[in-house]
Amino acid sequence: MNTLLDDSIADGEPDATQLILADIQSGILQPGTWLKQIDLETRYGRGRNEIRRALDRLAQKRIVEHVPNRGYHVYKADGKQADDIAEIRIMLETGIVPKVVATAKTSDIRNLRALADRFESLILHGTVLELYEANLNFHRAFVQLSGNGELDGVIAELRQRTSSAPVSQWKTRARIEKSAREHQEMVDLLAARKADELKALVESHIRQG
Amino acid sequence: MNTLLDDSIADGEPDATQLILADIQSGILQPGTWLKQIDLETRYGRGRNEIRRALDRLAQKRIVEHVPNRGYHVYKADGKQADDIAEIRIMLETGIVPKVVATAKTSDIRNLRALADRFESLILHGTVLELYEANLNFHRAFVQLSGNGELDGVIAELRQRTSSAPVSQWKTRARIEKSAREHQEMVDLLAARKADELKALVESHIRQG
DNA sequence: TTCTCTTAAATTGGTACCAATTTTGGATGA
DNA sequence: TCATCCAAAATTGGTACCAATTTAAGAGAA
Numbered sequence: 001m002n003t004l005l006d007d008s009i010a011d012g013e014p015d016a017t018q019l020i021l022a023d024i025q026s027g028i029l030q031p032g033t034w035l036k037q038i039d040l041e042t043r044y045g046r047g048r049n050e051i052r053r054a055l056d057r058l059a060q061k062r063i064v065e066h067v068p069n070r071g072y073h074v075y076k077a078d079g080k081q082a083d084d085i086a087e088i089r090i091m092l093e094t095g096i097v098p099k100v101v102a103t104a105k106t107s108d109i110r111n112l113r114a115l116a117d118r119f120e121s122l123i124l125h126g127t128v129l130e131l132y133e134a135n136l137n138f139h140r141a142f143v144q145l146s147g148n149g150e151l152d153g154v155i156a157e158l159r160q161r162t163s164s165a166p167v168s169q170w171k172t173r174a175r176i177e178k179s180a181r182e183h184q185e186m187v188d189l190l191a192a193r194k195a196d197e198l199k200a201l202v203e204s205h206i207r208q209g
Numbered sequence: 210m211n212t213l214l215d216d217s218i219a220d221g222e223p224d225a226t227q228l229i230l231a232d233i234q235s236g237i238l239q240p241g242t243w244l245k246q247i248d249l250e251t252r253y254g255r256g257r258n259e260i261r262r263a264l265d266r267l268a269q270k271r272i273v274e275h276v277p278n279r280g281y282h283v284y285k286a287d288g289k290q291a292d293d294i295a296e297i298r299i300m301l302e303t304g305i306v307p308k309v310v311a312t313a314k315t316s317d318i319r320n321l322r323a324l325a326d327r328f329e330s331l332i333l334h335g336t337v338l339e340l341y342e343a344n345l346n347f348h349r350a351f352v353q354l355s356g357n358g359e360l361d362g363v364i365a366e367l368r369q370r371t372s373s374a375p376v377s378q379w380k381t382r383a384r385i386e387k388s389a390r391e392h393q394e395m396v397d398l399l400a401a402r403k404a405d406e407l408k409a410l411v412e413s414h415i416r417q418g
Numbered sequence: 419t420t421c422t423c424t425t426a427a428a429t430t431g432g433t434a435c436c437a438a439t440t441t442t443g444g445a446t447g448a
Numbered sequence: 449t450c451a452t453c454c455a456a457a458a459t460t461g462g463t464a465c466c467a468a469t470t471t472a473a474g475a476g477a478a
Contacts, residue, residue: 084359091304150293
């Protein structure tokens with residue numbers, strides 16, 4: 001149920017790691033930006049210690065890079081790395097397809113359909129962030145159907161490392177609508193228990209973003 | 210070339226994280242053991258700060274668990290989690306088989322054969338740790354053939370989370386010899402470019418440990 | 419004896435301070 | 449004018465100290 005980064009106890013005090021990560025993923029902190037500890041302290045209202053720990057964690061996750069005595073800067077993932085990571089995601093999300101097809105109950109499929117509908121409905125009146133979240137929820141629900149409790153965390157970690165500004169990924173309207181259609185089609189293929197076709201769709205869906 | 214945990218600059222000062230991890234994986238620090246900061250300080254000859262950072266990193270990797278105001282203890286992975294992680298490794302290491310079969314050069318295969326031989330030769334006169342390392346090297350080399358630069362790190366991370374004492378995994382002589390034979394067979398199937406059979410072998414090889 | 423409450427010791431975890439290094443800004447000289 | 453060197457400021461990163469919490473020990477009552 002917990003992702004690898006979900007270290008918050010209560011909503012009252014979200015971990016600085018998450019706050020910084022959120023700003024990186026939303027594009028506020030661009031790739032290459034140097035993250036000065038003092039700035040982060042004032043920006044997030046946390047002590048020096050917590051900031052240092054957060055930066056170390058993000059460095060471990062390869063979301064920022066640490067240069068000794070110089071500081072931390074937002075990691076620039078080159079094209080090759082992004083492709084490699086996408087490739088890993090494809091292996092995992094297509095790898096579970098046989099099991100998902102074999103074990104998904106009709107209630108699971110109904111639930112997945114609801115999430116696909118949710119994403120679709122947000123095309124018109126949702127914010128970019130809401131779309132991003134809805135997309136995340138759909139894919140997470142799909143992965144959960146594998147019954148593998150560790151897989152969701154692994155994929156979440158990979159997704160965090162992909163694009164440094166994944167939110168802004170949802171640029172064109174056409175692309176969003178295509179994603180929405182593919183979500184629906186994924187549910188269709190799952191309901192029809194067509195494993196191979198579903199695999200192919202999942203692959204192209206991830207590959208295009 | 211770097212794994213996710215390889216933060217050492219020179220051999221002169223290995224990171225405390227690696228030292229602690231090594232002792233966990235070698236079984237010196239058993240699952241459930243409470244890792245007291247003072248003990249770790251004296252044991253590894255490092256300052257309080259570095260120990261704290263190391264513990265936080267290991268907690269992020271889910272190798273130890275953190276209980277606020279109580280400390281850190283070695284994580285006990287239950288059977289389900291170990292199975293789930295093995296399942297993920299299978300998806301990844303079988304997922305690359307088609308590409309490896311398609312692109313491996315004869316020199317690559319020769320190199321892999323050498324590593325399989327190396328493992329085999331250590332059965333008689335090698336220590337358990339050397340066997341563990343040799344097995345690691347074989348699998349790493351295999352993964353490298355995929356051309357995916359990120360995959361090796363991901364799998365390394367997964368392997369670290371699997372068994373808490375993976376070194377002691379090589380218990381029986383029969384099991385070691387079976388592993389050695391399977392390594393050789395993997396190289397055979399790769400040389401013969403038999404993708405499907407190789408996939409099946411990789412799966413059973415990982416599944417049995 | 420055994421349970422419970424109280425007190426002391428041990429441990430964690432945060433804050434503040436300070437040293438080491440790097441960067442910036444400006445002065446000097448070609 | 450431009451490059452080089454030096455000094456001051458800024459930044460990182462480690463060490464030491466101290467507060468909060470937990471654990472262990474011991475005294476006292478049933």
